[in-house]
Amino acid sequence: MSDVRSSRTTRMRSILHADLDAFYASVEVLDDPSLRGKPVIVGAARGERGVVSAASYEARQFGVHSAMPIRTAERLCPSGVFLPGHPDRYRELSDQVMAIFRSYTPLVEPISLDEAFLDVTGSAAAFGNGEAIARQIKSRVQSEAGLVVSVGVASNKLCAKVASDLRKPNALVVVPPGEEADFLAPLPVGRLWGVGPKAGQALREFGVQRVGELAALSDATLRRRFGQHGGELARRARGIDPSPVIPSQAPKSIGHEHTFEHDVVDPRHLESTLLDLAESVATRLRRHDMAAGAVQLKLRYEGFETLTRQEPLPHRTRDGELLYAAGVELLRRTLVAERAVRLVGLTAINLADAQQLTLFDGLDREERLSASIDAVRERFGENAITRARLLTDRPRRRFDFGERPNKAGPRSAPQELDE
Ligand SMILES: [Mg+2]
The missing domain is CATH 3.30.70.270 (Reverse transcriptase/Diguanylate cyclase domain)
Incomplete structure (x- = not known):
């Protein structure tokens, strides 16, 4: 060895x-x-x-x-x-x-x-x-x-x-290294990660209260009483766990959606909401160091009829303006005039690692503005900076520091598929 x-x-x-x-x-x-x-x-x-x-x-x-x-x-x-x-x-x-x-x-x-x-x-x-x-x-x-x-x-x-x-x-x-078993020994068995309420109950019925008592039992005894799981229990009780830290899979999509407090008919209201959503999605794309190849629009009309439409982007991007442009294009093609909308959502899909993109994708050009927006938001909160168009006819979706949104008011739910 x-x-x-x-x-x-x-x-x-x-x-x-x-x-x-x-x-x-x-x-x-x-x-x-x-x-x-x-x-x-x-x-x-x-x-x-x-x-x-x-x-x-x-x-x-x-x-x-x-x-x-x-x-x-x-x-x-x-x-x-x-x-x-x-x-x-x-x-x-x-x-x-x-x-x-x-x-x-x-x-x-x-x-x-x-x-x-x-x-x-x-x-x-x-x-x-x-x-x-x-x-x-x-x-x-x-x-x-x-x-x-x-x-x-x-x-x-x-x-x-x-x-x-x-x-x-x-x-x-x-x-400290080497003290794993001593650290666990005095704790109740229920504290041991992997021992749920059921297993904890079974162990107590078996006369085992503390992790140390569990560790002292032979593998054979535990296997006889708890089957295959018994050997694993004994290893855990002795503080042994070789399982690796597995980094999370990158998200396959990043989306935000907004439910209106009152159903909306005015397309301009929908478009300004979409711009707000696009900025939120873009900020999260940049945080994950990802770029989107397409966007998906979600519309829910009054009565809960829901539809989604997709639009490829001219090149991969994590720029809010470009996500918005594709989203609004979809909206104009999709929206049925005079139908009241209850929810609008925008999701970046077809994601790729931004590190792997070349300058041909145009990422570099947009990066500086977007990065400075992120920096200000990180310091002062999401609402601290908005591009000029966001300020016109914009629904109050988030709140400034020191203020509370209407408790019963509109709320947005993040939606991150496959993450
Ligand atoms: Mg916690």
Whole structure:
């Protein structure tokens, strides 16, 4: 066992698990500082049907948690602030935070909008060890996105995941190499990633309460009791997890859509909405370093009849004006006069990695303007800069800092297929 292969497999990895604290609720507080310190519950407005999708730590003290019916949350927390939420805004901040992660390593595996694994083994020379990178990430997520992220640092995904969750919120938990099993041993078996409520129950019935007790059982015993899964359980209990961080697939499409508060007949109103959507799509294309080869328009008329139409672009682009031009062309060809429209959407499709495009694609020419727009938006928020035409007859879709949109008002939902 002294060949190259064994030394490679024993090379110590440095894995981070980064998890934003109470993400949706924290975004609501970020955009409306008057909510700070209050029990904020995201999922539905008070009195509406739905389930809790996020609760601030203040709300959790009342026993409110995710997946709980809103009605139950209202009963537990009568003083709660109940919000339907802003999916578009969560997606936007998630993109921004993931971009911060990707500035430390290309090996970022998003688990959800607010959670990702990072393999920073190869980043030590540039940024320091895992703990140093975790500290930089925490500080940048705070200063650039205004959010708090908990980070676990370990030699594998399993321990990093358990670590990030251990002392939330605002946690930084490092599991030193070689101490994986000792770190897990005192924890309840239910904490072990991969042990769901059912397996946890079965283990407790078997007399196993702590991870350490599980680790002490022989593989044979576990296999006899839990079948094939038993061996895997024992390995996990000993802190062993060779699974790699698998970077996310690039998105196959990036789209935004907008549902009007009142159905719209005026085509100019639709066109200005389309321009706004095109700018949002373009910003996200640039964030993903992608360019679109075609756009797809989605129209939903009153009565929910929905249609989609596609239009190729003259060349691949991530410029909002060009996406808009193709979208408006489609709209003019498609729209039936005097029919009221309930929803309009614009999706960039036929995506390619922008790095691989040549200057013939015209990317370079548009890049400077677009890049400066992105920079200003990143600092001051989405509405800080708009091209002149956006200002005419433009529906209020997003909000400026310090203002809130009408709670019952129009909302946009991000739509990212195959990601
Ligand atoms: Mg989270």
